[in-house]
Amino acid sequence: MSENCTHDCSSCGETCSEREQEQNSFRVDLGAHSSVKKVIGIVSGKGGVGKSLVTSLLAVNMKKKGHNVAILDADITGPSIPKAFGITNKAVGSDFGILPEKSKLGIDIMSINLLLENDTEPVVWRGPIIAGTVKQFWSEVVWEDEDYMFVDMPPGTGDVPLTVFQSLPVDGIIIVTSPQELVSMIVGKAVKMAELMNIPIIGLVENMSYVTCPDCGKKINIFGESHIDEIAKKHNIKVLDKLPIDPNIASACDNGIIESISENPIPNSIEAIENL
Numbered sequence: 001m002s003e004n005c006t007h008d009c010s011s012c013g014e015t016c017s018e019r020e021q022e023q024n025s026f027r028v029d030l031g032a033h034s035s036v037k038k039v040i041g042i043v044s045g046k047g048g049v050g051k052s053l054v055t056s057l058l059a060v061n062m063k064k065k066g067h068n069v070a071i072l073d074a075d076i077t078g079p080s081i082p083k084a085f086g087i088t089n090k091a092v093g094s095d096f097g098i099l100p101e102k103s104k105l106g107i108d109i110m111s112i113n114l115l116l117e118n119d120t121e122p123v124v125w126r127g128p129i130i131a132g133t134v135k136q137f138w139s140e141v142v143w144e145d146e147d148y149m150f151v152d153m154p155p156g157t158g159d160v161p162l163t164v165f166q167s168l169p170v171d172g173i174i175i176v177t178s179p180q181e182l183v184s185m186i187v188g189k190a191v192k193m194a195e196l197m198n199i200p201i202i203g204l205v206e207n208m209s210y211v212t213c214p215d216c217g218k219k220i221n222i223f224g225e226s227h228i229d230e231i232a233k234k235h236n237i238k239v240l241d242k243l244p245i246d247p248n249i250a251s252a253c254d255n256g257i258i259e260s261i262s263e264n265p266i267p268n269s270i271e272a273i274e275n276l
């Protein structure tokens with residue numbers, strides 16, 4: 001225990017024997033009509049690396065394999081999941097709780113944008129309110145018979161990731177990175193946080209890893225040589241997939257038709273999740 005212990009583990013990043021026992025005491029129960037078998041967090045050390053894209057691709061490809069899939073969009077101040085799936089309807093309530101919206105393929109989705117009257121309104125809320133909203137998404141939404149729930153986290157290691165790791169029974173996380181400088185430090189932070197919270201790391205996905213020349217098919221590393229394999233080795237974790245920069249992916253996201261992408265660009269991540 002730290003010398004400065006305040007006995008409030010919710011705001012502490014230290015590992016100590018007391019923490020292990022405390023870990024489960026922050027858990028929030030699912031609603032009475034919900035059932036979720038596996039919870040997978042998608043995290044990134046910094047913004048804009050494609051975390052929401054990877055979350056969406058994981059959900060779509062797991063759904064196509066016949067699993068019941070849900071996405072909890074925990075990125076309250078920068079939600080992008082509804083847009084990628086072309087969802088404009090608002091969520092409605094029932095006697096049992098808030099009903100998630102269904103995507104075209106039948107993925108259950110909950111995001112703050114499904115509750116705001118106008119989805120261009122900024123969410124200007126204090127951390128505890130944002131974290132409370134994420135907990136409500138878990139406990140007050142009717143998640144019916146879900147095999148896999150993917151939680152799209154905000155970037156970094158702030159309040160919401162801490163809340164999700166403490167309140168939800170997360171079975172593992174996938175860390176999304178891009179091949180730029182600083183990646184070593186950023187991955188290191190995400191790994192350290194997962195270790196502190198006792199959350200297994202399923203592996204890394206490197207997004208925007210390369211571009212394929214449309215004329216000759218050559219792979220071009222536009223951000224320079226990637227160091228992801230060395231970084232993964234250093235932390236003893238796997239690099240699951242490397243995703244290219246692909247204008248078709250960008251346009252599918254922007255046009256709300258992410259489910260129309262026919263190939264699976266993240267096969268190893270899907271396999272690792274199915275093997276959990």
Ligand SMILES: Nc1ncnc2c1ncn2[C@@H]1O[C@H](COP(=O)(O)OP(=O)(O)OP(=O)(O)O)[C@@H](O)[C@H]1O
Pocket residue numbers: 044046047048049050051052053054075078080154155207208243244245246247249250251253254
């Ligand atoms: N591999 C890719 N090829 C082409 N475009 C991509 C790729 N990955 C992400 N993008 C585009 O980059 C933008 C940011 O992606 P995304 O929203 O998934 O990032 P994020 O890490 O979730 O961002 P934030 O930190 O804001 O939550 C989106 O417009 C997306 O379509």
